[in-house]
Amino acid sequence: MTQATRPHWEELREMAAEVLEVEPEEISDTGLFTEEHDSDSLRAIELLSRVEKKYRIELPQSELPNMASLSALYDVVAKYAHWHD
Amino acid sequence: MTPDRGAPPVVTGWSALSSLGTGADAFAAAVRAGRSGLVDVRGMFDGGELPRHTACAMPGFRARDHLGRKGTGYLDRSTALAVVAARLALADTDLELGDDNRRTTGVVLGTTAGSIRATSAYDRDTLTQDRPYLVDPMLFPTAVMNSAASRCAVWHRLHGVNATVAGGQLAGIDALRYGRTLMARGHADALLVGAVEEFSPHMAWGDERLYGSEPGRAPLGEGAVVLVAEDAERVRASGRSADAELPAVAFGRFAPPGGSPDPGKGLADCIDRALRQAGVHADEVRFVATGERGIPHLDAAEQAGVDAVLGPGTHRLRIKELVGECHAAAGMFQLAALLALHRNDPALDGRTSVVTSVSSGGAVGAAVLRGFSRTRRGHAG
Amino acid sequence: MDRRVVITGLGPVSSIGTGIAAFGASLRVGRSGISPVTSFDTTGFPYVMAGEVRDFVPGAVLRVLDPREWGRTSLFAAVAARLAVEDAGLDPATVPPERAGCVIGTTSGESRVLQGLTEQWVAEGMPALSPEDVRQCPPSRIAAAVSCELGFTGEAMTLSAACAASNYAIGYAYDLIASGETDYMVAGGADSTVRWAHAGFYRVGALAEHACAPFDRNRSGTLTGEGGSALLLETPETARARGARIHAEVLGYGLSCDAGHPVAPDPAGIADCMRRAHRNAGITPADVGYICAHGTGTPANDLAEVTAVREVFGASPPPMSSIKSMLGHTMGAASGFGAIAAVLVLTQGFLPPTINVTEPDPALVPVDPVPGRARPADVRVVQNNGFAFGGNNAITLFGRAT
Numbered sequence: 055m056t057q058a059t060r061p062h063w064e065e066l067r068e069m070a071a072e073v074l075e076v077e078p079e080e081i082s083d084t085g086l087f088t089e090e091h092d093s094d095s096l097r098a099i100e101l102l103s104r105v106e107k108k109y110r111i112e113l114p115q116s117e118l119p120n121m122a123s124l125s126a127l128y129d130v131v132a133k134y135a136h137w138h139d
Numbered sequence: 140m141t142p143d144r145g146a147p148p149v150v151t152g153w154s155a156l157s158s159l160g161t162g163a164d165a166f167a168a169a170v171r172a173g174r175s176g177l178v179d180v181r182g183m184f185d186g187g188e189l190p191r192h193t194a195c196a197m198p199g200f201r202a203r204d205h206l207g208r209k210g211t212g213y214l215d216r217s218t219a220l221a222v223v224a225a226r227l228a229l230a231d232t233d234l235e236l237g238d239d240n241r242r243t244t245g246v247v248l249g250t251t252a253g254s255i256r257a258t259s260a261y262d263r264d265t266l267t268q269d270r271p272y273l274v275d276p277m278l279f280p281t282a283v284m285n286s287a288a289s290r291c292a293v294w295h296r297l298h299g300v301n302a303t304v305a306g307g308q309l310a311g312i313d314a315l316r317y318g319r320t321l322m323a324r325g326h327a328d329a330l331l332v333g334a335v336e337e338f339s340p341h342m343a344w345g346d347e348r349l350y351g352s353e354p355g356r357a358p359l360g361e362g363a364v365v366l367v368a369e370d371a372e373r374v375r376a377s378g379r380s381a382d383a384e385l386p387a388v389a390f391g392r393f394a395p396p397g398g399s400p401d402p403g404k405g406l407a408d409c410i411d412r413a414l415r416q417a418g419v420h421a422d423e424v425r426f427v428a429t430g431e432r433g434i435p436h437l438d439a440a441e442q443a444g445v446d447a448v449l450g451p452g453t454h455r456l457r458i459k460e461l462v463g464e465c466h467a468a469a470g471m472f473q474l475a476a477l478l479a480l481h482r483n484d485p486a487l488d489g490r491t492s493v494v495t496s497v498s499s500g501g502a503v504g505a506a507v508l509r510g511f512s513r514t515r516r517g518h519a520g
Numbered sequence: 521m522d523r524r525v526v527i528t529g530l531g532p533v534s535s536i537g538t539g540i541a542a543f544g545a546s547l548r549v550g551r552s553g554i555s556p557v558t559s560f561d562t563t564g565f566p567y568v569m570a571g572e573v574r575d576f577v578p579g580a581v582l583r584v585l586d587p588r589e590w591g592r593t594s595l596f597a598a599v600a601a602r603l604a605v606e607d608a609g610l611d612p613a614t615v616p617p618e619r620a621g622c623v624i625g626t627t628s629g630e631s632r633v634l635q636g637l638t639e640q641w642v643a644e645g646m647p648a649l650s651p652e653d654v655r656q657c658p659p660s661r662i663a664a665a666v667s668c669e670l671g672f673t674g675e676a677m678t679l680s681a682a683c684a685a686s687n688y689a690i691g692y693a694y695d696l697i698a699s700g701e702t703d704y705m706v707a708g709g710a711d712s713t714v715r716w717a718h719a720g721f722y723r724v725g726a727l728a729e730h731a732c733a734p735f736d737r738n739r740s741g742t743l744t745g746e747g748g749s750a751l752l753l754e755t756p757e758t759a760r761a762r763g764a765r766i767h768a769e770v771l772g773y774g775l776s777c778d779a780g781h782p783v784a785p786d787p788a789g790i791a792d793c794m795r796r797a798h799r800n801a802g803i804t805p806a807d808v809g810y811i812c813a814h815g816t817g818t819p820a821n822d823l824a825e826v827t828a829v830r831e832v833f834g835a836s837p838p839p840m841s842s843i844k845s846m847l848g849h850t851m852g853a854a855s856g857f858g859a860i861a862a863v864l865v866l867t868q869g870f871l872p873p874t875i876n877v878t879e880p881d882p883a884l885v886p887v888d889p890v891p892g893r894a895r896p897a898d899v900r901v902v903q904n905n906g907f908a909f910g911g912n913n914a915i916t917l918f919g920r921a922t
Binding site: 263266272273280293300348349405502 | 563564565566618621626627628629631635637638639641642646647649651654655657658659660661662663664667668672673674675676677678680681682688692696698699701714715717719720722723724774775776777778779780781782789792796800908909910911912
Binding site for chain 1: 208209210211212213268269273275276277279
């Protein structure tokens with residue numbers, strides 16, 4: 055990851071923390087949201103919806119299974135938002 | 140669960156969460172002192188202008204202060220008030236919840252229309268977001284009226300009956316009536332029976348648009364009351380004692396005040412019926428906690444009904460003067476005011492009182508309560 | 521000693537027909553009531569289908585209420601109630617008013633009125649809210665509308681247990697009559713389609729694009745619907761005394777709460793509700809000849825519902841179809857429509873189909889969803905499922921009149 059992508063990474067961490075109702079530092083890079091923070095399908099859609107609004111992109115709900123951790127979420131959003139490392 | 144138990148339910152603990160304070164003891168102290176909960180509400184809602192500067196509201200209320208961060212980020216205000224009040228009520232009772240009785244313990248909660256603010260804000264997003272479907276998924280359940288009752292069940296793991304009665308001014312009477320029937324018919328052994336109302340710009344402007352020309356009306360209030368209602372025989376058999384017995388509740392629906400059939404006469408019939416069912420003579424009634432709200436044409440019907448049955452020996456208690464007009468929670472706050480008077484006063488033990496409610500639509504109701512002090516309970520325990 | 525409780529009147533106001541004859545005929549042929557939304561501007565919504573009631577003319581049925589003074593949901597309830605007492609051959613003026621009442625379930629109350637108020641808020645600000653709309657907004661008016669239309673002065677309760685609300689209402693009405701507390705009750709539900717519910721279901725991935733196809737392998741969600749459903753409940757004695765036809769008997773009901781997830785259904789909570797209902801009615805699973813499913817058509821609901829049925833009924837459960845395939849999800853009115861369908865199953869001897877099913881989901885065997893077409897059946901007991909947001913479960917049981 056380059057310096058340029060770090061702000062996005064931290065933004066996503068904060069969004070995930072808001073949705074999962076924990077502190078940002080509790081969100082690890084690769085831990086599964088369902089296992090570490092008791093996430094569920096509704097919270098997953100909530101996170102997808104916040105990301106869509108924030109970056110003004112459209113994410114198909116078929117991507118939900120691919121957004122199970124912070125790093126996985128980053129990869130999906132990077133693809134749709136055309137962030138380039 | 141055995142069907143058709145005869146004895147009416149008893150209250151073994153309760154809570155009131157309002158501008159008068161948090162919990163039964165704070166509420167009781169404020170009622171005894173005759174202290175009003177009126178506060179400055181300017182700035183309570185971001186960017187939301189309010190028609191009046193004061194209300195009996197709780198500008199400082201935050202769910203997470205009571206419940207922690209986890210699970211409180213997506214609660215509407217009504218739901219948060221109800222969940223906190225349920226928690227306070229469970230802390231006030233000596234009913235112990237375990238895996239065996241969580242299945243037969245439920246929730247019956249009165250409301251006007253859930254959180255009108257949450258529902259309306261959800262709909263507002265369909266009009267103001269870039270696309271109409273960009274609504275918040277986690278808030279979807281808060282737009283539905285049963286949010287408060289169902290979240291109380293989730294929070295306290297209660298798998299019994301879970302119901303919401305949308306009764307407006309009569310919601311307290313509705314919740315008592317429905318709860319009694321559920322228990323008598325074997326659908327629940329214990330119930331959290333309560334009501335909730337939130338203060339919001341929506342409620343404030345709605346009130347202003349309907350009753351703006353009534354200068355003497357009670358200011359709006361907010362809050363929640365939850366009673367822990369249990370089967371009387373079960374409580375007695377386990378050697379526990381109760382804060383109150385609820386021997387009778389009666390209801391009728393007539394024309395709006397001023398119309399025919401007359402709701403004032405209807406209320407008189409209700410009070411009479413409830414007293415007969417409770418086996419109490421009108422002369423024995425110590426207090427009547429009315430829902431009078433300073434709107435003359437509505438209060439007239441209630442006063443006519445009360446005056447027709449209860450004499451000058453019955454003391455009037457107008458709790459809206461302290462806690463404000465809490466609509467769906469109004470009846471429960473009236474009942475809580477009676478519980479408050481009993482809580483620390485053994486001289487009132489066993490005395491009978493009445494709660495009355497009249498809606499602008501012509502629904503009327505009366506509940507009978509026989510209260511006891513906690514002092515007595517301390518001796519018994 | 522419990523009194524028996526029977527159903528003598530049925531009043532559906534739906535997208536597939538108003539009045540029991542039209543509604544029953546549509547169930548038999550599997551008619552869809554789904555069409556493109558016209559009640560709100562769908563610009564920007566990818567999916568636009570719903571089960572709106574197109575031909576609703578309340579003034580044609582109501583005798584007392586002035587339709588201008590009531591919201592759409594109250595009018596659905598009042599028209600349904602009027603149709604139910606007419607079907608029962610009951611002149612409401614002939615019963616003691618204090619011994620007659622109503623209990624009506626709803627999910628969203630006067631949602632169309634509130635939608636209008638929200639539009640006023642967005643367009644002009646809150647000081648411009650219409651006082652008349654504010655007055656019509658409280659959902660307690662739904663039950664009041666029914667009582668006012670029929671002149672009843674007894675019980676008038678609006679119960680909200682989201683989409684299981686009608687079953688709660690029927691259960692409460694049953695208890696009040698069985699215990700002798702009252703003699704006549706109108707029970708049912710009412711709701712109106714609104715933009716926010718459409719948006720919410722779409723957003724959580726629970727809305728279908730074209731059709732609601734419960735139990736289909738490729739089911740993709742539900743569709744919102746609306747209407748009013750009402751049943752007249754009384755005792756066999758009062759019914760016989762005026763020579764009324766008895767449609768069916770209310771056997772009992774059960775309520776439970778998942779107390780888990782606010783949206784996702786829980787098979788354990790649903791199974792618990794079924795057992796409570798069976799116990800309350802004094803029957804065993806083997807007595808049930810047909811289940812009128814909650815059957816929303818979302819992948820999660822149908823799987824949870826079938827899982828619970830398998831747990832309670834074992835390897836050979838009775839047929840279970842979903843009338844939501846025709847009506848969409850009519851929310852608070854839904855289990856009332858289910859109850860009306862249950863009565864028709866008992867009296868007319870057919871199982872309503874689950875339409876739009878092209879390939880039954882192999883994951884849901886052995887449940888038979890009666891795909892595509894109605895079929896004749898000799899059923900003595902029907903189970904009517906209703907589940908809701910918040911894990912509010914309610915199941916009613918109906919038996920053939922004896």
